[in-house]
Amino acid sequence: MPESAARITIEKAGSHAGELVEIAGWLYNLRKSGKIAFPLLRDGTGILQCVAVKSSLDEAVFESLRNLTQESSLIVRGRIRAEPRAPGGYELDVEGAEVVQRVPEATPYPITPKDHGTDFLMDHRHLWLRSKRQHAIIRVRHEVIRAIREYFDTNGFTLVDTPIFTPAACEGTTTLFEVDYFNDEKVYLTQSGQLYNEANAMAFGKVYCFGPTFRAEKSKTRRHLTEFWMVEPEMAYATLDDVKQVAEELIVFVVGRVLENRRVELEALERDVSKLECVKAPFPRISYDEAVETLRKKGSAIEWGGDFGGTDETLLSEDYDRPVMVDRYPSQIKAFYFQPDPVRPELALGVDVLAPEGYGEVIGGGQRIHDLELLEKRLDEHNLPREAFEWYLDLRRYGSVPHGGFGMGVERFVAWMCGLEHIRETIAYPRMLYRIRP
RNA sequence: UCCUCAGUAGCUCAAUGGUAGAGCAUUCGGCUGUUAACCGAAGGGUUGUAGGUUCGAGUCCUACCUGAGGAGCCA
Numbered sequence: 001m002p003e004s005a006a007r008i009t010i011e012k013a014g015s016h017a018g019e020l021v022e023i024a025g026w027l028y029n030l031r032k033s034g035k036i037a038f039p040l041l042r043d044g045t046g047i048l049q050c051v052a053v054k055s056s057l058d059e060a061v062f063e064s065l066r067n068l069t070q071e072s073s074l075i076v077r078g079r080i081r082a083e084p085r086a087p088g089g090y091e092l093d094v095e096g097a098e099v100v101q102r103v104p105e106a107t108p109y110p111i112t113p114k115d116h117g118t119d120f121l122m123d124h125r126h127l128w129l130r131s132k133r134q135h136a137i138i139r140v141r142h143e144v145i146r147a148i149r150e151y152f153d154t155n156g157f158t159l160v161d162t163p164i165f166t167p168a169a170c171e172g173t174t175t176l177f178e179v180d181y182f183n184d185e186k187v188y189l190t191q192s193g194q195l196y197n198e199a200n201a202m203a204f205g206k207v208y209c210f211g212p213t214f215r216a217e218k219s220k221t222r223r224h225l226t227e228f229w230m231v232e233p234e235m236a237y238a239t240l241d242d243v244k245q246v247a248e249e250l251i252v253f254v255v256g257r258v259l260e261n262r263r264v265e266l267e268a269l270e271r272d273v274s275k276l277e278c279v280k281a282p283f284p285r286i287s288y289d290e291a292v293e294t295l296r297k298k299g300s301a302i303e304w305g306g307d308f309g310g311t312d313e314t315l316l317s318e319d320y321d322r323p324v325m326v327d328r329y330p331s332q333i334k335a336f337y338f339q340p341d342p343v344r345p346e347l348a349l350g351v352d353v354l355a356p357e358g359y360g361e362v363i364g365g366g367q368r369i370h371d372l373e374l375l376e377k378r379l380d381e382h383n384l385p386r387e388a389f390e391w392y393l394d395l396r397r398y399g400s401v402p403h404g405g406f407g408m409g410v411e412r413f414v415a416w417m418c419g420l421e422h423i424r425e426t427i428a429y430p431r432m433l434y435r436i437r438p
Numbered sequence: 439u440c441c442u443c444a445g446u447a448g449c450u451c452a453a454u455g456g457u458a459g460a461g462c463a464u465u466c467g468g469c470u471g472u473u474a475a476c477c478g479a480a481g482g483g484u485u486g487u488a489g490g491u492u493c494g495a496g497u498c499c500u501a502c503c504u505g506a507g508g509a510g511c512c513a
Contacts (some may be wrong), residue, residue, distance in 0.1 A: 029474075036470040053470070070463090087473060105464060108448080114462045119505050122460050175511080192513095217511055218439070230513065253444030309510080352513095359512060429508040434505080 007240060011045035013090050016080045020269065022189070023048065023092070024100075026077045026130070027068050029113055037066045042130065044222050049086045050076055050092040061097050071109040073100040125429060126438045136265035137425050141414045145210075147257035148231050148408075151250050152208045153345070157233055160194030160200040161208045167388065177216045177226075186199055189214035192407060194337075195232035195392055198368060201403055202395055208233040220433050222422040223360055225411060227431035234405030238351040240339075240367045243404040244325055247353055247363050248283050250408070251323055255279040258417050271419040275357060278321040285325045288347070291316055307333045314358040323362070327351040336378040339367040339402070351406070359416035365406020372396035 005022040013021075025043030032038065033055040041045055045269045053067045068074070075195055082089060100136050103109055109118075121128045124157030152159070165179065175189040193209040200207040210231045217224065233246060241421040255276055258266070266273055286294075293304050298315050302308065307329075308316070317324055328347040331340060337349035369375045375396055379389055386393075414426040424430040428438065 031472040031475050032469090036468040036472080038472050051471080055470085083471095085471065085473080098440070108462090108464060110448065112449065112463050115474095117450070117506090119445095120449065122505095199475090213513080215512070219511060220506095221510095221512095223507075224512070228513065268467090307511085310512095312510095334504085348452085364513065407513065412513060 008264075009045040010041070010043045010048040013048055013080050013088075014082075015094070015118045018080065019083050019274060020077070020095070021092070022075060022077045025070045025073070027070055027074060030065075032066055033404065037062070037068070038067055039068065039076075039094075041074070043320065044135075046088070047132070048088060049083075049091045050078065050121070051091055052097075057094065057395075058096075058105060061094075064099055065094065065097055068099065069103040069108060070104060071127075074098060075100060086099075086118060086360065092249045107169070119164070122424070122430075122435060123437075129428060132268055133427065136268040137414065137418050137420070138428060139265050140262050140269075140417050141410070141426060142246075143258050143262045144254055144410060144414050144417060145229075147254040148250070148410075150257075151253045152233060155206075155246075155249075156201075157206045157208045158204045160197075160204060160207045160209060161211055162190065164190050164198035164234075166190045175213050175215050175217045188342040191215055192230070193232050193406065194234065194405065197405060198234055198392070198403060199235045199395055201405070202399065202401075205237075206233070216431055221310065222424075223412060223415075225423060225427065225430055225432055228427070229410040230407045231410065232405060232407040234403065236403045237401050238367070238404045239402055240327060240351060240404060243365050243367065243406055244285065244351055247325070247351070247365065247406055247408075248281050248323075251283075251353070251363075252279060252281050254413070255417070265434050266418070269418050269420075271417075275321075275419075276417065278356075282320065283323050283325050283353070284320050285327065287327055288329045291326050294319075296322050305330050305332065313354050313360045317354045317356050317358065317360075320356060323353050323355050325351050325353050327366075334366075336382040336384065337368050337375070339369050339404075348403075353406075355412070355416045357416065357419070359412060360418065361409075362412050363406050363408045365404065367404035370396060370400045370402050372400065 005020045008016055008021045010023060023041060025041045025044055028040040028042035028047050030037065037052040039050045039052060040049050047329065053060055054062045061289060075091065075098045076094055078092045078094045080090055080092055083091045110124055111131065129138065165181070167187055176191060179187050179189060181187040181230050190213055192213060197209055211229065212227055213230045214227050216226065216370060235242060259273060259276055292302055292304050295312050295315055299407060300312050300315060302312055316326070327350065328341055329350050331338060331346060331348040334348040334350050341347040341349055341409050348366060352361050353363035354360060355362045369378065372393060375393060379386055411423050411426040415423050420426065
């Protein structure tokens with residue numbers, strides 16, 4: 001190219017109106033007439049309509065653009081101009097173009113602008129990510145993760161990541177992925193960083209871990225992945241009420257950030273943002289007892305002592321315009337480490353936060369047992385091997401204090417933000433019961 | 439693991455038990471303002487696999503494979 005032009009991104013095109021610029025990207029789509037062509041250029045930050053006019057372009061350049069194939073990579077040089085007829089309000093008058101790689105006609109880009117089925121799209125997930133909708137979802141995910149980190153980083157939490165290979169289970173062993181370690185030893189992919197988090201909280205006060213977790217559940221629903229990302233805060237000297245407070249603040253903060261910074265993406269997803277604008281403190285707080293009563297009035301078959309099904313969660317949350325917090329579940333349906341309620345010891349000081357619009361449980365947590373004898377008793381009741389938990393019991397021997405925390409599933413949160421039907425679109429390469437490729 | 443539904447061209451879908459078709463994509467031709475552009479033409483098929491019923495099966499029956507939706511379990 002003879003004259004140098006500043007390389008810009010499409011996201012910033014509006015602020016370069018009238019300037020000669022260069023954009024490097026891929027051909028999203030092409031509309032053409034005989035002597036004028038409209039290549040839609042995609043660069044990862046947005047999509048820009050370019051205008052190539054035969055009479056004002058080098059013949060070879062015009063022909064190369066006019067016959068370009070979908071998703072070919074190219075660098076375009078030209079002038080940005082405000083144009084009401086163009087999608088996005090701006091377009092680029094092409095003065096020069098260099099095709100970096102031309103997609104051959106014999107092997108055209110498989111994802112056309114028309115409809116495709118789920119199976120086909122999932123098989124082409126590596127290419128599907130280039131589509132507008134998937135692009136918007138992943139950018140919302142990034143915003144959610146960034147906001148989560150910022151919330152904890154600015155509120156006195158220290159990031160202490162927990163191991164992914166673990167020797168024992170937090171909960172049952174049926175939902176663990178087993179891995180061959182050295183010397184014929186079996187280890188498991190983590191289900192939760194919680195036990196380690198508790199140790200870290202005794203060292204740092206307030207901590208969080210953030211990483212992938214794995215569940216070998218044979219769940220085949222729109223809310224499940226076998227590999228998903230979870231953020232887990234844990235706080236020393238904290239009670240159930242403190243846990244609820246942090247959960248509420250976190251959700252309000254993250255939703256606020258998404259609304260503030262990802263309007264364009266939410267619009268592309270046709271998300272009803274008024275639903276998200278309702279998410280303000282305080283969240284309604286109800287007890288498990290009240291929840292069961294409400295559900296039975298609504299016709300659910302749930303009995304006291306049972307856990308909620310997916311439809312129960314939807315029934316519970318439909319009365320509220322913001323997340324609802326349900327606490328004090330029967331201990332029998334909760335993990336061994338939950339602190340019992342001092343007034344009614346058959347209840348666990350645990351809380352679940354149910355997102356509105358049927359998005360279900362996005363947070364689960366509570367206060368942990370800090371008494372050594374009680375914890376030992378619970379390990380026995382759950383038939384868990386004492387020796388594997390010796391280090392965990394140490395936390396109750398050396399300066400034990402009331403403490404608690406929770407886990408928040410990133411993908412369910414993103415699905416809620418984006419208003420998605422299925423969780424599989426919230427992560428670049430979803431891992432599900434029957435799908436581990438690409 | 440269980441229940442329900444679906445598998446036909448590269449993709450999305452049609453086709454009373456009786457000659458397998460359309461749109462998109464691809465190729466060729468046309469068009470100077472297109473908005474998933476449009477108009478004309480061409481190529482493209484072992485109807486998921488294996489059996490069975492029938493004069494005749496994409497269509498009916500059985501088994502299996504693959505996928506989707508739901509249940510249980512969970513974030």
